[in-house]
Amino acid sequence: MSTLEKNDSMPTMGAIRIEDVVKVYDPDGAAVMAVDHCSIDIPAGEICMIVGPSGCGKTTLLNTIAGFHGLTSGHIYLDGEILCGPGQEKAEPGSDRIVVFQNGALFPWKTNLENIAFGPMMEGKLSKDEIYEKARKMMVDAGLEGTENAYPGEVSSGLRRRVEIVRALMNEPKVLLFDEPYRALDSLTKSVMHEALLEIYYKNKVTIFFITHDLEEAIFLGHRLIIMSSRPCKPKKIVEVDIPHPRDYSVLTSPRFREIMNEAKGVVNEEARKAFEAGEKEG
Amino acid sequence: MSQSNATMNLTMYRISSWLKSPKPYLMFIGFGFVLSFWYFSVEVWKLPRFQDMPALTEVIEEWFSKDPYYGLSIYTPEYYKHIGISLRRIAYAFFLATALGVPLGLFLGWSQKLREYIFPLFELLRPIPVLAWVPLAIIMFSGSETPVIFLTFLASFFATTLNTMLGVESIDEEYSRAAYCLGASRWQTFVHVVVPGAMPFIFTGLQISIGVAWFSLVAGEMVSGQYGLGYIINTAYIMVQYSQIIIGMITLGLFGYITSALVRVAGDYMMQWRVRELALGGD
């Protein structure tokens, strides 16, 4: 159940269904369960925020959806088709589910424009001119005009994140997987990033699977919060964020925002304390 | 255009701030100390051990005289002939080693399978000191040039391959993951991520490689060559022309440094993105 409004502007693709997924690691013979019978249903176009303490296994879940490793048991479906399951434990990474990484994975040796054009260039279906024209247009739309020929190492981290998101969007993915992308940014830049992300979302409705440990970020952006327990991770509580979209920063001080914060905070703190006491190293 | 401008500005800035610091003065004081120690110990105090050593004044006289006593100074064509021959040998060996070593290193780093096959063999051959190959090289290759070049090549080759391989292994996994997400095939990822990503490491390796090349070249020339700087040093010793030894050594040091700097500059040129990134303090 979600507060996503079912209207014509919502996409019909990009629904993820995680069914009873278990992931067990086996480094040096000591079996470590990272994900414990996790089941989540994400409708198409939803911004689903995965909140939990560091090291609990949320990134592992994301990696399984993305196809970077396989699962031990369970199924994951994308729009009804199976992504991975018994017999095919590892999905193939692909441009229908693109990841935006924690430390950013823009190629430092390519300019911003070349980075953005990367996906379609690899695919080879359009001509180079067509691709670059589209890339330039998307950069203008995202407010990145003027930085086309700069290298990622020359611009601010905030800008780099935006370029990375645009790079992902060039491929018209069904799902965007965010792995704590704003963790390393200061909170001022973060709030700008949040609004920028929502703007981008309103123009390109994709499903967003967003991992974070920042509760404020989660409530501001998401339709729904799924609060995970400490390792091994399992959904502990689901919080609906029924604040209507489109949102802007004034939302942050609204009474409803506070109520939701209160609802969520208790649970999050409890899990964080458990992780802290267990001395878990961050994933 | 603006690329070389950036490098120029950076270089000018570096030079001017260097001049303003105490560094150049300390440097010259340091040189002065070493040189005066040499001068005093041999010519003035005539310390026991140092008596037979060639004197600083003698060496300088010889090196810069129009009609040198022993035959080699900056005015004699022979001097340049020997330099040229050593440089030529280095060039052949180094470029061959790079042309073979870089691709091999790249593939070894990239393909687990290939590495499992080839790396043990590689590691078995590598510890054998290059000089130990001298007799074998003389037996296998006819002529006097080829063995020397072979030895130099061998040393360079091992260093380059190893460093390139390590370079590939040091690339952050997230870059290749990002590429896969964006729809790149394995080969495309190799070309667009692995090769550029390994470049900084490759160039560090190449600087090591050229140092090693000089090392082996000198050894080879001393043992079995005719002409070349190593040959000069050895002959000068046999013919008791000690000042020539020093001239040979200094020339070696000079050209060793120049060639290494050339490699570094070539690297900077090919990796503009890195130069710019480092100039802005990295991130």
Add this chain to the structure above:
Amino acid sequence: MNIKKLLGKFSGRAALRGVFAIVVFIAIWEFGARSLDLIGWRVPFVGLIPPPSSVLTTWSNLIMEPSYWQSWYMSFLRVFTGFIVAMIVGIPLGLYMAINRTFYGLAFPSFEILRPIPPLAWVPASIIFWPTQEMSIAFVTFLGAFYTIVINVLGGARSINRQYLQAAQSMGASQWDIFRRIVLPATLPSIVVGSAVGMGITWEVVVAAEMISGGGSGGGASGGLGFFIWSSYVGGSYEQIIVGMISIGIAGYFSSELLRKLGGRFTPWLKTR
């Protein structure tokens, strides 16, 4: 080092592949070296060298000879002497250069100017200077390892996170304390790496020096594996050349491994990854 794990390493698929490639290599070598007898045509290059089978035979005879092991001993002695002196001089020098800016400014440029001169180029100068041949070889060996160790120590010491130093200071540590408890341990990994690489270079230099002083200017030097190889060449016993080569390879590999293991003991915190 778990025995079970060690055995496991050697029977996995990866190990089999490695062994396969080595076997193929030896087979090609054997065939090429015997090519004149086998197919009536001498394969270029490889056809001129002795085949592994005769190398093996020669080797099994050699290990009975004390003079063979004497060569091992001489080379090892030279390597370790030169190496230890290089450590004793190089580590303090590197550390001091890292701590003291003025000293660095004075000493480093001269150091850098001398560094590109290959250690072997110093051999004649060294022979003139030092009274005995042994000492001249030791000096050159020392030089080889010295440069590497200093550079590595410098690099390691200079990249110590400033905040470690600040933390120590704010906890009231004295200069000596900071040096002993922070600078030294933090530089240890670089010292270990520098040593392992330096060890490899030392072997190169020792072998070279043994060959040169044995083969060039009157063979006074008593043995050593480099000399062994050279005299085998001069004496025409080509199989021994290869035996010598492989022996040195093994010796060099073991020295480096020994250093790495020793280094690992001193830096236990690096094992946790």
